[in-house]
Structures are given as structure tokens and as C-alpha cells.
Amino acid sequence: MTIEVRNIVKKFGTFAALDNVDLKVATGELVALLGPSGSGKTSLLRIIAGLDWPDEGSVIFDGEDALSRGAGERHVGFVFQHYALFRHMSVFENVAFGLRVQPRAIRKDEVHIRKRVKELLDLVQLDWLADRYPSQLSGGQRQRIALARALAIEPRILLLDEPFGALDAKVRKELRRWLRQLHDEIHVTSIFVTHDQEEALEVANRVVVMDKGKIEQIGTPGDVYDNPATAFVHGFIGESIVLPVQVSDGKVRLGDKVLNLEPRDAASGPSNLFIRRHDVSIVPNGSGIFEGDVKHVRAFGPTQRADVVLHNGANETLIEIDAPRDRDLKPGDVVSLQPRRYRLFPAAS
Numbered sequence: 001m002t003i004e005v006r007n008i009v010k011k012f013g014t015f016a017a018l019d020n021v022d023l024k025v026a027t028g029e030l031v032a033l034l035g036p037s038g039s040g041k042t043s044l045l046r047i048i049a050g051l052d053w054p055d056e057g058s059v060i061f062d063g064e065d066a067l068s069r070g071a072g073e074r075h076v077g078f079v080f081q082h083y084a085l086f087r088h089m090s091v092f093e094n095v096a097f098g099l100r101v102q103p104r105a106i107r108k109d110e111v112h113i114r115k116r117v118k119e120l121l122d123l124v125q126l127d128w129l130a131d132r133y134p135s136q137l138s139g140g141q142r143q144r145i146a147l148a149r150a151l152a153i154e155p156r157i158l159l160l161d162e163p164f165g166a167l168d169a170k171v172r173k174e175l176r177r178w179l180r181q182l183h184d185e186i187h188v189t190s191i192f193v194t195h196d197q198e199e200a201l202e203v204a205n206r207v208v209v210m211d212k213g214k215i216e217q218i219g220t221p222g223d224v225y226d227n228p229a230t231a232f233v234h235g236f237i238g239e240s241i242v243l244p245v246q247v248s249d250g251k252v253r254l255g256d257k258v259l260n261l262e263p264r265d266a267a268s269g270p271s272n273l274f275i276r277r278h279d280v281s282i283v284p285n286g287s288g289i290f291e292g293d294v295k296h297v298r299a300f301g302p303t304q305r306a307d308v309v310l311h312n313g314a315n316e317t318l319i320e321i322d323a324p325r326d327r328d329l330k331p332g333d334v335v336s337l338q339p340r341r342y343r344l345f346p347a348a349s
């Protein structure tokens with residue numbers, strides 16, 4: 001089923017939680033809504049689900065208006081961060097629940113229900129837990145059961161709101177891969193909300209980056225990472241070094257130093273120079289676009305992270321760079337730095 005969201009506005013008082021949002025999701029896609037806290041992700045998901053209504057705009061499923069239908073009539077399955085399974089019901093009964101409460105006209109008999117629940121528990125690879133109760137499950141198992149439960153009614157759309165948000169980092173990682181594989185198997189049109197860029201880039205076919213109730217960029221994980229459309233997207237995805245520079249007369253200046261960089265199509269005026277931290281290399285002295293003094297070095301996982309104060313005249317600018325652990329860096333060293341890639345965005349944005 002396709003989902004189309006057109007010109008959605010959602011206000012709480014005078015505050016616009018969603019400010020003219022447009023989005024199209026194709027059948028079978030797995031789309032991530034990615035943005036910081038308060039950017040409007042959940043508000044958008046709730047409107048698509050039918051749990052909330054917009055002040056303006058339309059929501060269209062397969063060419064038909066969805067807003068005139070309630071949540072129960074939209075054939076949507078949900079999984080929430082804290083989706084409370086029924087505590088007094090076994091795993092089996094939790095998964096069967098949606099099937100048992102279907103309208104009499106379409107409700108299946110007990111033999112069919114048992115067969116379907118078994119299939120779903122196989123799908124989420126937890127059939128061995130059928131007789132347990134939610135309190136006897138790990139957090140990750142609970143979310144997989146919540147997903148089996150959401151899928152029981154054969155929803156045409158699956159909506160997941162921070163489904164792994166409450167789990168620890170290792171389990172989250174496992175479940176990401178698992179969700180990707182599961183989606184490859186069932187191909188149901190899915191939207192999931194996350195504030196974790198790694199999760200969005202790893203799981204989704206397309207990523208919708210949101211900020212302050214607006215969509216900043218929609219693209220494949222590769223697009224949003226390699227070609228961020230806005231300063232916000234560059235700053236939010238990946239780790240960026242951001243330097244306030246001045247673009248004028250075809251030159252880029254940091255303080256009183258002219259950097260050996262092309263302004264490309266950047267407009268004249270105050271700008272921000274964005275460089276991904278991992279795109280910065282230490283090069284032989286004198287050959288990079290920046291020179292700086294190493295102030296502090298610390299081990300940081302497989303690399304070392306160094307604070308470097310750039311030589312750019314009166315204004316001291318401190319940046320953090322990463323270097324391989326085998327490179328002998330110590331406070332007091334002078335380093336020359338060269339970015340492999342960079343982007344300039346107007347400072348106002």
C-alpha cells in the first residue's frame with residue numbers, strides 16, 4: 001500500500017508541531033523518520049496511524065482518503081517503544097489477541113488462529129516462548145512479540161515508534177539487523193521513527209530527516225550522508241566539524257587566514273564550513289589547509305581523538321580530529337590538516 005501525506009499542519013495552540021509536511025512512501029518501502037527530540041516524528045506517525053488528526057492537509061492510502069477513517073479501519077499495525085503486552089496473557093494469547101477481537105464477519109476460527117500465531121512466532125523466531133508471560137521475556141524478546149502481535153491482523157502498513165529505544169546498545173544492534181531481514185521477507189510498507197542516525201541509515205531504504213516540524217531532506221541513506229541538503233542535515237548525520245568562515249571575492253576566510261578552498265557555489269557572506277571528522281587527514285607540515293597546535297590527545301576506541309587549536313589569527317578555533325592510534329601525536333605537536341570533502345552553507349541556515 002502506498003502512503004501519501006500532503007501539506008500536513010498540526011498545531012498545539014499556536015505552536016506548529018508539523019509545518020506543511022509532504023511525504024510519499026511507495027509500497028513495500030521501509031522509511032525512517034529521523035530527527036531530534038521534538039522535531040515532529042511521533043506527531044506525523046500518529047496522524048498516519050489515525051491516532052491523531054491534522055489541522056490541515058491530507059493523508060492518502062493507495063489513492064484513497066485515510067483521514068475519514070478511524071485507526072481501526074486503516075489496516076495499520078503499530079509497535080511503540082513501550083508497547084505494553086498484556087501482562088496477564090501468555091505470548092501466544094498476546095499475538096492472538098488482534099485476531100480474536102476482529103469483527104465476527106471476518107474473524108477466523110480457532111484452528112486458523114492457532115496456525116497464524118504459530119506462523120508469526122516462527123517469523124519472529126520465538127515460537128519456543130509461546131507459553132511464557134511478558135514478565136518472563138527480555139526487552140528485545142518483548143519487542144519482537146509486539147511486532148508479531150502487530151502483524152497478526154495482516155496490516156497493510158506497519159508503523160514503529162522508536163521500537164528499540166528502550167533497549168541496550170547491543171540488543172538494539174541485533175534487532176536492527178533482524179528488522180531489516182524481516183522486512184525483506186514480508187515487504188509490508190513500513191515507517192519507523194528514530195532519533196538515532198545509525199539506526200535510520202542501517203535499517204531504512206529511505207530516510208526522512210526532520211527538524212522543527214519540517215522535512216529537511218528525503219533520500220536514501222547514501223544520499224543523506226554523502227549529499228546533505230542543509231546545514232542541519234550535515235550537522236545531524238555523521239560527526240561534523242563546523243567552522244564559522246567568511247566567503248567573499250571567491251575566497252574562504254577563517255579569521256584572518258585565507259583557506260586554500262574553493263567556495264564553489266556558496267553565496268558571499270558569513271558561512272559555516274562543514275567537514276566530517278573522519279574526512280580530515282593529518283598531512284605533511286605545510287601542505288594542508290589548516291595548521292594547528294595539538295593541545296590534548298585521548299584514546300577513543302580504535303582511534304585517538306585530539307584537540308587542535310587552529311592557527312587563524314586572533315580568534316582561537318578549537319577542533320577535534322581523529323587519527324589512527326599508531327600515529328604518534330602528543331600535546332605541543334604542530335599538525336597540518338587536509339579535509340577530503342567539505343561543504344559550505346550560509347551561516348543563517
Ligand code: ATP
Nearest residue numbers: 012016017035036037038039040041042043044195
Ligand atoms: P521525540 O523524539 O522526543 O519523541 P518527536 O520528534 O517525536 O520527539 P513529537 O512528539 O512529534 O516530536 O512532538 C513535536 C512537538 O510537538 C514537540 O515540541 C512537542 O512538545 C509538541 N507536542 C506533541 N504533542 C503535544 C501535545 N499533546 N500537546 C502539546 N504539545 C505537543
